[in-house]
Amino acid sequence: MVLDSKFPGWERAEVHECSPVNDYTSRFAQRYTRSVYDPSIEPGCKCEGAQCENIEAMTYADETFDLFITEDVLEHVFRPDLAIAEIMRVLRPGGAHVFTAPKQKWITHTRQCAQLVNGEVKHLYEPQYHAAADGGRSLVTWEYGYDFELLLSEWAGDVPVETHRLMDRSKGIDAEFNEVFVIRKPCPGASHPWNPRAFSPT
Numbered sequence: 001m002v003l004d005s006k007f008p009g010w011e012r013a014e015v016h017e018c019s020p021v022n023d024y025t026s027r028f029a030q031r032y033t034r035s036v037y038d039p040s041i042e043p044g045c046k047c048e049g050a051q052c053e054n055i056e057a058m059t060y061a062d063e064t065f066d067l068f069i070t071e072d073v074l075e076h077v078f079r080p081d082l083a084i085a086e087i088m089r090v091l092r093p094g095g096a097h098v099f100t101a102p103k104q105k106w107i108t109h110t111r112q113c114a115q116l117v118n119g120e121v122k123h124l125y126e127p128q129y130h131a132a133a134d135g136g137r138s139l140v141t142w143e144y145g146y147d148f149e150l151l152l153s154e155w156a157g158d159v160p161v162e163t164h165r166l167m168d169r170s171k172g173i174d175a176e177f178n179e180v181f182v183i184r185k186p187c188p189g190a191s192h193p194w195n196p197r198a199f200s201p202t
Contacts, residue, residue: 001173002098002164002180003067009196013066016090018055019073021133031199033065056082063092066199070099072130076138078116084155084183091185094193097156102177107145114141149181156183 003010015029019036026032035053044059045052053059055070056079068087074080087097115122121139129137144151149161162182167174187193 001166001168001171002182006162006164006182007067007096007098007194007196009199010067012196012199013095014064014092014199015067015069016060016065017069017071018053019070019133021071025069055086058086058090060090062089064090066092066095068095068097070097070101072100072102074099074101075140075142075144076130078114078141080142081151081155084152085157088156088159088183088185093185094187094190094195096182096184096194098180098182100177100180101144101148103144103146103148103179105176107143108147110145110147110151111143112141113143114139152181152183159183159186 007013011028012030014031015025015033017025017032017034020026020034026034034050035055035058036047036050037054038047038052041047041052043052043054043057055073055077068091070087074083077083084097091097111125113123113125113128115124128140130140132138149163152161153159160183162184164180164182166178166180184193
């Protein structure tokens, strides 16, 4: 819904999805790529039909994508500040990061739950895990609170963050944690930088 309403023509854009949980986006995007992370595989190499990438230090060139999508990824990385900076780097001017991440209503200040110290995981709180797309478990490294958008803006280089809270029961959308966040990469001199006419399918 956010893609359709805020980014008309997104189906023709250069769309990248990090750690997709299903094939929904790929069914509509004409120029779609995806990446997953496997620490046993060299970044930039093929992995499970995708490209192996560490979102904190990606191998993609600057300004590669028009849209970068992540669904419930940022709560599982150790350095979300680096991840956001990297996503902004690989976005073209006028492009956007469209993503979800759980924003906890009971946390006023975001807290880090686990750190990576000399290659070892150090737990700062009782370990929590979320179900992973591959059937395994993903460690929760951060719990985001009411200050989430402020942190995102800071990590993105003082870029405004849009928060879309959606409810449409006819489409099955009504629940907690249904916020969709959008960070647009600035496009100097353009009041409406999103231009679907610039996209041409290959």
